[in-house]
Amino acid sequence: MxxxxxxxxxxxxxxxxxxxxxxxxxxxxxxxxxxxxxxxxxxxxxxxxxxxxxxxxxxxxxxxxxxxxxxxxxxxxxxxVTPHCAHYGLCGGCSMQHLDAEMQVEAKQQALLDSLRRIGGVVPEKVLAPLAGPVWGYRRKARLGVRYVPQKGRVLIGFRERQGRVLADLAGCEVLLPAVGRRFAALAGLIERLSVRDALPQIEVVAGDEAICLVFRHLKPLSESDRECLRHFARESGFGVALQPGGSDTITPLWPESQPLSYAQPDFGTHVAFHPGDFIQVNAEINRRMVPLALDLLEITPGDRVLELFSGLGNFSLPLARRGARVTAVEGDEAMVARAAANAVANGLGDSIIHAVANLMAPPEGATWLRADYDKLLLDPPRAGAREILPYIGRLRPRRIVYVSCDPATLARDAGELVHGQGYRLTAAGVMDMFPHTAHVESMALFVR
CATH class of the missing domain: 2.40.50.140 (Nucleic acid-binding proteins)
Structure with missing residues (x-):
């Protein structure tokens, strides 16, 4: 028994x-x-x-x-397996720590295939081997909730409880970079000393290869004493500290005054610089493996004309250009497009990439980039998928499409349209374990005309 x-x-x-x-x-x-x-x-x-x-x-x-x-x-x-984190079951950040890591990936792969078949009515000709990496201390970007609890006389830092909207009382986080995930007590003590401790709801953690920045969201103005307290913490901890009184466009460095953040793409000799409020992939190791896989599936050769949609800061377009492709990179955020263009210049690829700003949820009919010819297409849409742009893709008729997805349901929906409505074959698909111990399923699919 x-x-x-x-x-x-x-x-x-x-x-x-x-x-x-x-x-x-x-x-x-x-x-x-x-x-x-x-x-x-x-x-x-x-x-x-x-x-x-x-x-x-x-x-x-x-x-x-x-x-x-x-x-x-x-x-x-x-x-x-025994959960690694003492807060597992209470904290809502993870939901799969009781499964061994290999089974987590198997479950995500099966979830992707089930979604493709059930929602899109498609089955990939080949299932790609999953991309997996470190399962602890991998997360380089996260938003930590903060709450001062007068009844306890202290500050709570972390994520919401699994059931409910209450902030979990956490001593640390095992999936965050250890430099931050093991410093919750120090962060709580810092906030308890501030005059705005009851008006500081969030700390955003953002890490590049060489530096970590903590962005403190505050709903009341900070006193000079508060600012000096934060500066002292930054000097002692080695973290950069930035302040955010409003939206992401209000983020300003406190100490040091210049806080360059970037990550390398070693396979291509490129670097991506970013601001604390920018979107980057949270798992550095999976990102380093994901980009070469996408380019290999596209079969990039010098001179290829490539359209990249939802292009962000250049995570894919810089390597595409380094491989010799002529890239048109389209993104909806104007400030991010400007930073992407600066990244292209900094990497010596300014002449190889054309940048355009466009709302890809409502593409402009007369856009110049929609009238060009392309050999290949790379899509990296948000969770809502790429439904609105698919009719335009059908007119452009690229030979190969790589679709990078953060939601298997919207990928499956769009895959159904590409296969049944636009004459493509789903030749390969597989998962990338970007968020170990969570239910998030990131995947990549290849479509061939």
Whole structure:
């Protein structure tokens, strides 16, 4: 008989007063919950894995499914591991730490393939080997919630609790860069000394290869004493400190006065400079492997005419140009386009990349870049996908398309249109584990006309 294990984190959580249930877990949902059935109705169970039998407390239900929390594991899966973080189960930042890392990637790969088939009606001819890297201390960009709690007389820093909008009381974070993830107590002590401790809701962590910047969002003006306290912390810790009184365009360095941030792309001899409020991929190792894969799938050769949409700061366009392509890079954020152009010049590629500003959710019919001829296309859209631009892609008819996605559902939807509506084949697709221990699924797909 298997040894029974109790889940103390689950037992600490108040549950609806209903009799516990026992059920076998058959599958894993995309968000990391186990899926079982009771009286023919699906039950999504937090903390349960396929192959396990669990005792669970019902949290509530809907017409088509119920939700539950694991109380006791009656038969454990061999793929179960002990969560590395003491706050797992309480903090909402991670949902898969109880699965071994290899199974997490397998689950994400299956979620991608299921979405492609179910939503898009497509199956890739080849499944790409997953891109995986370090699973701890990988996150170089994150927004930490901050809250001063008068009843406790101290500041909480971290992420929201898994269930609810309350900020979890965290001592640290195992997926953040250790330089920050192990400094929560020091950060809390710093904020407790500020006069605006009750009006400082967020710290944004942003790291380049050589420097880390902490952006303090504040809803009230800082006193000179506050500023000096922050400067002292910056000098002692080695972090750059910036202030943000409003939107991201209000971010200004406090100390040091100049805070250059950048990351290298060693395979191409390029560097990408960025500002603290800019979008960058949070996992440096996966990004370093993702870019060469995209270029290899596109089969870039010197002289190729490449259109890159949602081009950002040049994460793909700089390597594309270094490989000899003539690149047209289109992005909706004007300030980011200006920084991308500066990056091209700084890397000696200013003559190889044409930059354009355009709202790709409502493309302008008369745009010059829409009237050019292209051999290949790279898409890296936000979570909403690229539905609005797909009709234009159909007219441009590039031979090869690489689609980098952060949402399998919108990728599947767009893949269905490219395959069934525009005459492309989905020749390859696979996942990239950009966010280990979370349910986020990043993927890449290749379409060939």
């Amino acid at each position: 298997s040894r029974r294990r109790r889940n103390p984190r689950a037992e600490r959580r108040p549950l609806i007063s209903r009799p516990p249930i026992e059920l076998d877990i058959d599958a894993l949902a995309l968000d990391g919950r186990g899926v079982g059935h009771l009286d023919g109705k699906a039950v999504f169970v937090h903390g349960a894995l396929p192959g396990e039998r669990v005792r669970a407390a019902l949290l509530g239900g809907r017409r088509r499914y119920d939700e539950a929390e694991t109380i006791e594991i009656l038969r454990a899966s061999p793929r179960r």
